[in-house]
Amino acid sequence: MSSNRAIPSLPRQFQGRWNKQTYHVLRELGRGANGAVYLASQNGVKRAVKIGAEGMDILMEVNVLKQLQQERDPRAAVAPLLCDVDDLIINGRSCTFYAMEYVDGEQLDQYVRQAGSDWVPVLVIQLLSRLSVLHRHGWVFGDLKPENVMVTRSDNQARLIDFGGVTKIGNAVRQFTEEYDRAAWHAGDRRAGVDYDLFSLAVMTVRLAVSPEVWKSCQLDRRHTGLLCDIIRNNDSLYPYRIPLVKAFHGKYASADEMKEEMMAIVQKRAIGSRSKKAAGSGASGIWIGGLFVASMLLLAGTLYYAWMM
Numbered sequence: 441m442s443s444n445r446a447i448p449s450l451p452r453q454f455q456g457r458w459n460k461q462t463y464h465v466l467r468e469l470g471r472g473a474n475g476a477v478y479l480a481s482q483n484g485v486k487r488a489v490k491i492g493a494e495g496m497d498i499l500m501e502v503n504v505l506k507q508l509q510q511e512r513d514p515r516a517a518v519a520p521l522l523c524d525v526d527d528l529i530i531n532g533r534s535c536t537f538y539a540m541e542y543v544d545g546e547q548l549d550q551y552v553r554q555a556g557s558d559w560v561p562v563l564v565i566q567l568l569s570r571l572s573v574l575h576r577h578g579w580v581f582g583d584l585k586p587e588n589v590m591v592t593r594s595d596n597q598a599r600l601i602d603f604g605g606v607t608k609i610g611n612a613v614r615q616f617t618e619e620y621d622r623a624a625w626h627a628g629d630r631r632a633g634v635d636y637d638l639f640s641l642a643v644m645t646v647r648l649a650v651s652p653e654v655w656k657s658c659q660l661d662r663r664h665t666g667l668l669c670d671i672i673r674n675n676d677s678l679y680p681y682r683i684p685l686v687k688a689f690h691g692k693y694a695s696a697d698e699m700k701e702e703m704m705a706i707v708q709k710r711a712i713g714s715r716s717k718k719a720a721g722s723g724a725s726g727i728w729i730g731g732l733f734v735a736s737m738l739l740l741a742g743t744l745y746y747a748w749m750m
C-alpha cells in the first residue's frame with residue numbers, strides 16, 4: 441500500500457483545521473513507506489502524530505484503531521489510544537494526520553539486545569495476548585516484525601504499533617515484510633488468518649534469539665522452515681520452545697490463546713526449574729540465576745495480568 445507521493449513533513453508548530461488542537465513538534469520518531477511519525481506536545485502531553493502521503497491510508501489506519509479503543513487501561517490495550525484525527529494545510533495541500541498515545545520505550549529488538557534473549561518468550565506471550573484480542577475483532581496484524589513492537593520503559597510491556605498492515609480475516613494481507621512473511625518462507629499463502637500472524641510471530645521469535653550473523657546466514661538460501669528448525673535445534677534458549685514454534689510454522693494453532701497457553705506452561709516450568717537450581721547452587725551463579733528468576737516472575741506476573749484481563 442505504499443504510495444508514490446512524498447510524505448509531507450510537519451511544521452514545528454501547527455493547529456488542526458477542524459478540532460483546533462495545537463501541537464508543538466519535538467522530533468521525528470520514524471519514517472516508513474507509508475508515513476512519518478513525530479513526537480509532539482499537545483497541551484503539555486506527549487503524543488505520537490502520524491502523517492502519510494495518502495489520506496486514505498491514514499484514514500484506514502484510523503478506522504482500525506477506532507475499533508480497538510474499548511480498553512482504557514493502556515496495559516491491557518491492543519492498540520495505542522487514538523487521541524485526535526484532523527487535517528492541516530502543508531504547502532497549500534490538505535493533509536490528514538492523527539495523534540495517538542506516545543508509547544515511551546524501545547523497539548523490541550533493541551530491548552532484547554540489552555536485556556538478553558531470556559526475555560523473548562515472556563514478551564512473545566504478551567504479544568500473543570494482544571493478538572488474541574485483535575483476532576477476536578476479526579483482524580490480523582499482518583506486518584508483525586520487531587520494528588512494529590515497542591517495549592515500554594515504565595513496565596516492560598510489549599506493545600504493537602503501526603496498524604497500517606492490519607487486514608480483515610480472509611482478505612489478502614495488506615502489508616508484509618519478506619523476512620516474516622509465510623509466503624516468502626514457502627510455508628503457505630498471504631491470506632489473512634490467525635495462522636499468518638502466528639507464523640510471523642514464530643519467525644520473529646527465532647530472529648530475536650539469534651545473532652545477526654546467524655540470521656543473515658539463513659537469509660542467503662531459498663527460505664524454508666527447515667532452516668528455522670535447524671536454528672532452533674542448535675540454540676539453547678529456543679530449544680525448550682521448539683514444539684510451539686514448529687506448530688506455529690505449520691499452522692497448527694486455531695488461536696493465539698492456544699499458543700500462549702503452551703508457551704506459558706514452558707516458561708513456568710523453566711522458572712520453577714531455575715528456582716530449584718538456585719536452591720542447589722551457591723556463589724555468583726546462584727545469585728545470577730536467583731536474580732533472573734525473580735525478574736522473570738515479575739514479568740510473568742504482568743503477563744498473567746493480561747491473561748486474566750483478556
Ligand SMILES: Nc1ncnc2c1ncn2[C@@H]1O[C@H](COP(=O)(O)OP(=O)(O)OP(=O)(O)O)[C@@H](O)[C@H]1O
Pocket residue numbers: 469470471472473474475476477488490520540541542543544587588601602603604
Ligand atoms: N504510538 C507510538 N509511540 C511511539 N513511537 C511510535 C508510535 N508509533 C510509531 N512510532 C515510531 O515511529 C516509527 C514509524 O512508525 P510507523 O511504523 O507507524 O510508520 P510507517 O510509515 O507505517 O512505517 P512502515 O513503512 O515501516 O510500516 C516506528 O518505528 C516507531 O519508532
